Amino acid sequence: MNALALYGRYAMTSLRAQAQYPAATLMLTAGHCAATAIEILGVFALFDRFGPVGGWTFGEAALFYALVNITFSLADLLTRGFEVFGTDFVRTGAFDRVLLRPRAAALQLAGHEVRLSRLGRFVQAFAVLVLASHLVPIDWDAAAVATALWAVAGGVALFGGILILQATLAFWTVESLEIAHVLTYGGVQAAQYPLNIYAAWFRRLLTFGVPLACVTYYPALAILNRPDPLGAPGWLLPIAPVAGFAFLGLSLLAWRAGMARYASTGS
Amino acid sequence: MLQILVEALAKTYRVAERAPGLAGALRGLVRRRWREVHALADVSFSLEAGELLAFIGPNGAGKSTTVKILSGILRPTSGRVEVGGLVPYEDRIRHVARIGVVFGQRSQLWWDLPVIDGFDLLADIYRVEPTRYRHRRDELVAMLRLEPLLDQPVRQLSLGQRMRAEFAAALLHDPAILFLDEPTIGLDAPSKLAVRAFVRRLNREQGVTVLLTTHDMHDVEALAERVIVIGQGRLLADGPFASLRAGVLAERRLHVDFAGPAPELDLPRVTVRARTERSLELAFDPTDIPAPKLIALITASHAVEDVHVDEPAIEEVIARFYDLHDAHEA
Structure with missing residues (x-):
C-alpha cells in the first residue's frame, strides 16, 4: 500500500476511534465553533466603530478572515500528531513504536489523529466566507475558486511546516513548546487583517520569514481583483502560495536532522 | 546461519547535570555541564538463526539499550552491528520490516480500535500481501486463542488478553527475528505459562529467532538454552544456564x-x-x-x-x- 493510501487508512482509523464517542466529538466541535467565532465579532466591532480600515471594507476584511481560518482549521485538523509529538511521543517513549514500523515517521505522525472537532472553526469560517461573498460581492468564477483552493493548500502546507518545526524542537528539548503557538494562533490573528495595516518590519516577517501573507493576503487580493496597495506586482499575487510549500520543504529537512539526532541520543 | 552479529558495541550518553532548585535550572540554561554515562562498553556476541537467547541483568545494566540498538531505534557510539545482513540504524525501514518486537510495558495496538481492525491496519503498514495476511492472521488467532477477542476494543482487554494480541500483532508480517522486552511482566501465572508455551512453539516449530530480556527467572528456566548476563554495560557471561549455575553456585x-x-x-x-x-x-x-x-x-x-x-x-x-x-x- 502506497503512502497516500496508507494515510487514508490512518485517517479512517482515527475517525472510527472518534465515532466511539459521538456525543463528545459533537460537543467539542460545537464548542470549538463557538469559541473561534467570537473573533469575527471583534473584527466586525472594529469596522463598525471606525469605518473602513486601511482602505478596506468589513466585507473585504471578512474574506481575509475566512481564508486564514479555513486554512488553519484544516491544518489543525490534520497535524495533531506533530502538535503532541513532544508530550505524547518523545516524553512517553511512544516514538519508539513509530520507529519500529517500516514507514516514514512523518507519515505515521500525520496519520496519528484527524481531529474532527477542528471542523468547528471550519464551519464558522466558511459561513464568514459566504457572508463576505455577499457583502463585497465576490465573483466566484473558475479562476477565483482555483486561486482560493490553491491558497488554502499552500496555507495548510505552511501551518503544517510550522507544526513540524515545533515537533522537531522536541528532539532537543521536551520543555513546554508553547512558543510555537505564537506562530500558529498568533499568525492566524495577524493574518485575519489585511497586511497593509501593519508596520513595514512586520509585513516583511509575514512575507519572507513565516510567509503567511503569501498564502492569505496576496491570493485574497487576486480573488478581490484588487492591486496590492503596497505595490506587489499583479502576476505575483496568484502564485504566492507556493511559499507555503517551500516552507514545508524546509521544515521537513529540519525534521530529518532531528531524527538523526534522536537516533544518537535516544531521548 | 549467522543472524545477529554484535562486535565491540559501545553506547555513551551525555547527560546534562543540573544543580537543584530554580537557581540551578537557570544556571543550566547558561552553561550546561555534561556527564558521560557508559550504558554499554565493549559488548560482543552473535546469534545463529533459530536460537533462543535470554538477556538478563539488573535494572540499568544496558539490556534495553542493546535491544534498542538491535531494533534500529538507537545508533551506537561505536562498534559493529549486523542483523540479517543489515545495519539496523543505517537501514531502519528495511530492517524493521523483518523483525517483530513486543514490549511488556508498552502497547503496539490502537487503544480504541477492535483488535481485528488493528491487525488489518498493521497488515497495510507492513505491506503484507492480502492472502498471506489472512492465512497468517488465522494461524496466529488459533495459536493464541484470540477468536473471542477480535471484536473487542483493545482498552477492554485484560493484560493477559492484551499480551496475546500484542504477540499476534508483532508476528503478522512473519518476521524471522522476534525481540521480546520483558514480555511476562505483570501477567498472572496462567498467562505467563501461555506466553512461554507460545514463544517456545514459535521458536521450535517455526524457527523464529528469539531474543528476550527479562527479570523473571522462570522465563529463563522455561525458555532459554542460552543466557547472556549483562551488568554495568559489560557482558559478564554467555552460555547455557546450567554452566552459569555450575560456575557460581x-x-x-x-x-x-x-x-x-x-x-x-x-x-x-x-x-x-x-x-x-x-x-x-x-x-x-x-x-x-x-x-x-x-x-x-x-x-x-x-x-x-x-x-x-x-x-x-x-x-x-x-x-x-x-x-x-x-x-x-x-
Missing part, C-alpha cells in the same frame, strides 16, 4: 525430616542452612559428597521420615552472580 540442598528432634550433625563440608524442631536444610557440594552417600550417612545413624534434594532457586544463582561481579544496579 554448584551447591545442592538436602531437606531432611526426622522422626524425632533434629540432631546436631557433624559432617565435613556440609553446612546447615536452616533448622526447625524436626527438620534440617543442608547445603553440600555434590563433587565433595554425592547426594546418595550423604543420605546414607544420615539415615545410618538417625530415624528419618523424608528427604528431598533440590538446587538453589534461579533467583539466588543470579543474585550471587551479580554479587560476584559487583553488578548491582548503579
Whole structure:
C-alpha cells in the first residue's frame, strides 16, 4: 500500500476511534465553533466603530478572515500528531513504536489523529466566507475558486511546516513548546487583517520569514481583483502560495536532522 | 546461519547535570555541564538463526539499550552491528520490516480500535500481501486463542488478553527475528505459562529467532538454552544456564525430616542452612559428597521420615552472580 493510501487508512482509523464517542466529538466541535467565532465579532466591532480600515471594507476584511481560518482549521485538523509529538511521543517513549514500523515517521505522525472537532472553526469560517461573498460581492468564477483552493493548500502546507518545526524542537528539548503557538494562533490573528495595516518590519516577517501573507493576503487580493496597495506586482499575487510549500520543504529537512539526532541520543 | 552479529558495541550518553532548585535550572540554561554515562562498553556476541537467547541483568545494566540498538531505534557510539545482513540504524525501514518486537510495558495496538481492525491496519503498514495476511492472521488467532477477542476494543482487554494480541500483532508480517522486552511482566501465572508455551512453539516449530530480556527467572528456566548476563554495560557471561549455575553456585540442598528432634550433625563440608524442631536444610557440594552417600550417612545413624534434594532457586544463582561481579544496579 502506497503512502497516500496508507494515510487514508490512518485517517479512517482515527475517525472510527472518534465515532466511539459521538456525543463528545459533537460537543467539542460545537464548542470549538463557538469559541473561534467570537473573533469575527471583534473584527466586525472594529469596522463598525471606525469605518473602513486601511482602505478596506468589513466585507473585504471578512474574506481575509475566512481564508486564514479555513486554512488553519484544516491544518489543525490534520497535524495533531506533530502538535503532541513532544508530550505524547518523545516524553512517553511512544516514538519508539513509530520507529519500529517500516514507514516514514512523518507519515505515521500525520496519520496519528484527524481531529474532527477542528471542523468547528471550519464551519464558522466558511459561513464568514459566504457572508463576505455577499457583502463585497465576490465573483466566484473558475479562476477565483482555483486561486482560493490553491491558497488554502499552500496555507495548510505552511501551518503544517510550522507544526513540524515545533515537533522537531522536541528532539532537543521536551520543555513546554508553547512558543510555537505564537506562530500558529498568533499568525492566524495577524493574518485575519489585511497586511497593509501593519508596520513595514512586520509585513516583511509575514512575507519572507513565516510567509503567511503569501498564502492569505496576496491570493485574497487576486480573488478581490484588487492591486496590492503596497505595490506587489499583479502576476505575483496568484502564485504566492507556493511559499507555503517551500516552507514545508524546509521544515521537513529540519525534521530529518532531528531524527538523526534522536537516533544518537535516544531521548 | 549467522543472524545477529554484535562486535565491540559501545553506547555513551551525555547527560546534562543540573544543580537543584530554580537557581540551578537557570544556571543550566547558561552553561550546561555534561556527564558521560557508559550504558554499554565493549559488548560482543552473535546469534545463529533459530536460537533462543535470554538477556538478563539488573535494572540499568544496558539490556534495553542493546535491544534498542538491535531494533534500529538507537545508533551506537561505536562498534559493529549486523542483523540479517543489515545495519539496523543505517537501514531502519528495511530492517524493521523483518523483525517483530513486543514490549511488556508498552502497547503496539490502537487503544480504541477492535483488535481485528488493528491487525488489518498493521497488515497495510507492513505491506503484507492480502492472502498471506489472512492465512497468517488465522494461524496466529488459533495459536493464541484470540477468536473471542477480535471484536473487542483493545482498552477492554485484560493484560493477559492484551499480551496475546500484542504477540499476534508483532508476528503478522512473519518476521524471522522476534525481540521480546520483558514480555511476562505483570501477567498472572496462567498467562505467563501461555506466553512461554507460545514463544517456545514459535521458536521450535517455526524457527523464529528469539531474543528476550527479562527479570523473571522462570522465563529463563522455561525458555532459554542460552543466557547472556549483562551488568554495568559489560557482558559478564554467555552460555547455557546450567554452566552459569555450575560456575557460581554448584551447591545442592538436602531437606531432611526426622522422626524425632533434629540432631546436631557433624559432617565435613556440609553446612546447615536452616533448622526447625524436626527438620534440617543442608547445603553440600555434590563433587565433595554425592547426594546418595550423604543420605546414607544420615539415615545410618538417625530415624528419618523424608528427604528431598533440590538446587538453589534461579533467583539466588543470579543474585550471587551479580554479587560476584559487583553488578548491582548503579
